[in-house]
Amino acid sequence: MPASAPWSAAVGQGGGVLRSVDIGALELEAGGELPTVTLAFECWGVLNAAGTNAVLIQHALTGSTHVSRGDSEEDGWWEGLVGPGEVIDTDKYFVVAANMLGGCYGTTGPSSIAADGAPYGSRFPLVTIRDSVVAEARLADRLGITSWHAVIGGSMGGARALEWAVTFPERVRRCAVVASCAASTAEQIAFSQAQVLAIRQDPHFAGGDYYDGAAPTSGLGLARRIAHITYRSETEMEQRFGRAAQDGENPLHLGRLRPVVGGSFAGRYQVESYLDHQARKLVSRFDANSYIVITEALMSHDVTRGRGTLTQALTRTEGVQFLVAAVSSDRLYFPSQSQELAAALPGDVKVHNIDSAIGHDGFLTEVGTVGDLLRESFFAQ
Amino acid sequence: MPASAPWSAAVGQGGGVLRSVDIGALELEAGGELPTVTLAFECWGVLNAAGTNAVLIQHALTGSTHVSRGDSEEDGWWEGLVGPGEVIDTDKYFVVAANMLGGCYGTTGPSSIAADGAPYGSRFPLVTIRDSVVAEARLADRLGITSWHAVIGGSMGGARALEWAVTFPERVRRCAVVASCAASTAEQIAFSQAQVLAIRQDPHFAGGDYYDGAAPTSGLGLARRIAHITYRSETEMEQRFGRAAQDGENPLHLGRLRPVVGGSFAGRYQVESYLDHQARKLVSRFDANSYIVITEALMSHDVTRGRGTLTQALTRTEGVQFLVAAVSSDRLYFPSQSQELAAALPGDVKVHNIDSAIGHDGFLTEVGTVGDLLRESFFAQ
Known part of the structure; x- marks a missing residue:
């Protein structure tokens, strides 16, 4: 045209x-x-x-x-x-x-x-x-x-x-x-590095060639958790969640240290559940390699x-x-x-x-x- | 006695x-x-x-x-x-x-x-x-x-x-x-969760029973990187490292995205190299399970x-x-x-x-x- x-x-x-x-x-x-x-x-x-x-x-x-x-x-x-x-x-x-x-x-x-x-x-x-x-x-x-x-x-x-x-x-x-x-800045680069590493260290990442297998969703989820903390203020998280336990869960339960099916853990604090949710949401809509590529681009800014x-x-x-x-x-x-x-x-x-x-x-x-x-x-x- | x-x-x-x-x-x-x-x-x-x-x-x-x-x-x-x-x-x-x-x-x-x-x-x-x-x-x-x-x-x-x-x-x-x-606080719990997950998601973690095999050093190293950023101020990192490249490395090198032997990557910023160093130091002296246990204890504080x-x-x-x-x-x-x-x-x-x-x-x-x-x-x- x-x-x-x-x-x-x-x-x-x-x-x-x-x-x-x-x-x-x-x-x-x-x-x-x-x-x-x-x-x-x-x-x-x-x-x-x-x-x-x-x-x-x-x-x-x-x-x-x-x-x-x-x-x-x-x-x-x-x-x-x-x-x-x-x-x-x-x-x-x-x-x-x-x-x-x-x-x-x-x-x-x-x-x-x-x-x-x-x-x-x-x-x-x-x-x-x-x-x-x-x-x-x-x-x-x-x-x-x-x-x-x-x-x-x-x-x-x-x-x-x-x-x-x-x-x-x-x-x-x-x-x-x-x-x-x-x-x-140096700090933005530092937080970016942590996020990129979280993905790269996922065993499903396979050096970036994972498209014919399972995606590195755990790594991408962790990257999102790290990022999301930096997107919110300390005050906002404190006022919204404080130290509250997630409904029906007990962070002081002895079983907390043992993984439950699906990678989550019994006994979360509410803020953990919130970040788990943010991670799940991103993982369902974003490609891990794109996350790395765009993060590296931002580091270059x-x-x-x-x-x-x-x-x-x-x-x-x-x-x-x-x-x-x-x-x-x-x-x-x-x-x-x-x-x-x-x-x-x-x-x-x-x-x-x-x-x-x-x-x-x-x-x-x-x-x-x-x-x-x-x-x-x-x-x- | x-x-x-x-x-x-x-x-x-x-x-x-x-x-x-x-x-x-x-x-x-x-x-x-x-x-x-x-x-x-x-x-x-x-x-x-x-x-x-x-x-x-x-x-x-x-x-x-x-x-x-x-x-x-x-x-x-x-x-x-x-x-x-x-x-x-x-x-x-x-x-x-x-x-x-x-x-x-x-x-x-x-x-x-x-x-x-x-x-x-x-x-x-x-x-x-x-x-x-x-x-x-x-x-x-x-x-x-x-x-x-x-x-x-x-x-x-x-x-x-x-x-x-x-x-x-x-x-x-x-x-x-x-x-x-x-x-x-909620934020401290949130950063702790990310660190604990970094270890748990290391394939060598093996649910915590890794003592007869390779240790989850990549996960522990990532946990340390996340933690170390929070231990330092934005200003300190900026004044010390800014956007400088690590000596002899080029962060804008096309090969940056490709892993080099040992899990590190060509072309790091200085602050990345610094955090890699902090990670290596901790990994050589600390047990990943202890890191989780003590971090969880601190979350309980x-x-x-x-x-x-x-x-x-x-x-x-x-x-x-x-x-x-x-x-x-x-x-x-x-x-x-x-x-x-x-x-x-x-x-x-x-x-x-x-x-x-x-x-x-x-x-x-x-x-x-x-x-x-x-x-x-x-x-x-």
Whole structure:
């Protein structure tokens, strides 16, 4: 389909349905290439003839393209933000969300079938946030988007949004970086390493080539537990669970140390049961190799790589309007990291506070605040 | 040996050498019993005839009885605090450190041989902080200690010290609780669960009965990595490592995703190499089952269990002089937990600040500050 014909006109404007395009071969920042890449995406609304009313919403680590329900049956992860008459009004804007390179929601990733007919598995290469952004730029080309009205993301999505603005400043008019940072820190790398190891050490991982056998679900579940703790604040967990025992279980039971069928243990604290639940939920919807690939990509996140100091790296974004926001209780992406980013951006950028006791996940749960900030900054009538 | 003869006279006063006593069968708080328990300990100095000049120093999670070099060749974990002329002057005090119940430094634990001639392994029962304190009280009886001049501990050692004061207030004249708390919180339980699971999910764990085969070193190493991140502050890790690559390695190398011999991966960040090192060190000195047993004991820590509110539980410590101290940057045992404890203790107890940017481990690294606080509070001449 030629870029001159608004792509979105052919797919309907209700959106919320997964689509995909082939964007060809992709050379990778760390070396090597993916010989063919499919990008999966969803879109809502209609692209204007000039290709200038598009908004890109970038998902977080295990997020998907499903930002908003649209014509589907399932609520999106930022439900209420995108739609007719909503903050990002699909009567005016063409909204796109792409599944990140290496993901498992339709974009080429380790579970995709390589040229030889077998899944990539262990052969899937290291990809970076920048690789994903380059791939997404190709998607923008295919869709006929000349420059984004805004690129918006939280957490790893914020890293992707920022990298977009720095890599293609002429194609990004506004950029929202929520609960994110300019570069992953030592601690973020450390927690990531633990998560990656949890998966690699699962006997079912088989070096990444597990697709013809049992999946490394225990390892992926453990990775999620570790991650989820960092997504929540100490206070939130304490107020919600404290030291309470799970209903009908006794953490002080002598039998606690003995495994019950299925890998769980008798006598859990409520917070353990909660994390078991989070683990089960993720395991049922996510591929372990994709978890590793995207986590490694996030570890690589550093907008300064090859671009000098942070201030130097960000100079090229002079024409981009920024919205930087941090969750007050975030202890994975500390508000101080947002401050550091804002201070280094050209012009006078302030950090908006998302007031929440919940921790990092506040960027998802406080969708009302995020919406208000976006409306004020980028979508005022 | 009769309790009337100062036990320490027979073992020499230089100390720093591992000793052990059989304290008989032990009924456990969660049910069941250990039919025979050996407690390993070290001691320094000489017990006076009245049995009143003894000081008990309680180790942390993976700590040992080796607080101080004494006559040994190896520095202790609180080196400089205990010895002739030191803060805890062994010319005046008889200092004891006992390996916790379930440990792997001489005290009966899962690697000990049960009555049937095989290691306990998976048969080792759930023990609590209280069980360990009851065992240590038996040790005090054997040593002829009528009441402790002081019971002192940091981190889990602080939990053990506090539990001593609450369980046997008539036998504890002073109690120092450093970088610890009245009860493990939801977050502490959550991080503990992740560590325990990391071990259990190691294929070599074999349900805990691995002593005739390979040990679950990968799992124990991962548990240590998770724990170690919580022992250090975000700031400390960032200033020390940032995003630096390990010497001679390239984290952006395409080969990063492929395992190298021995389970490590090409192209690590420096902080990953550091955590690999911490993991290797622990694995070479600690038993995985003991790690689980002691972690589960710490999860059980709650001085209020069966004793009403925190204030009610602590009322019985009216005659005990307390020293409560917190590390300013601790994000595992938050200073607020020390505040909560101090506020609930009888009388006017303030929280002393151990100023350190390092995080929880400050209770070990800031031995000078800990010594000053102990001197002022408990060992003034």
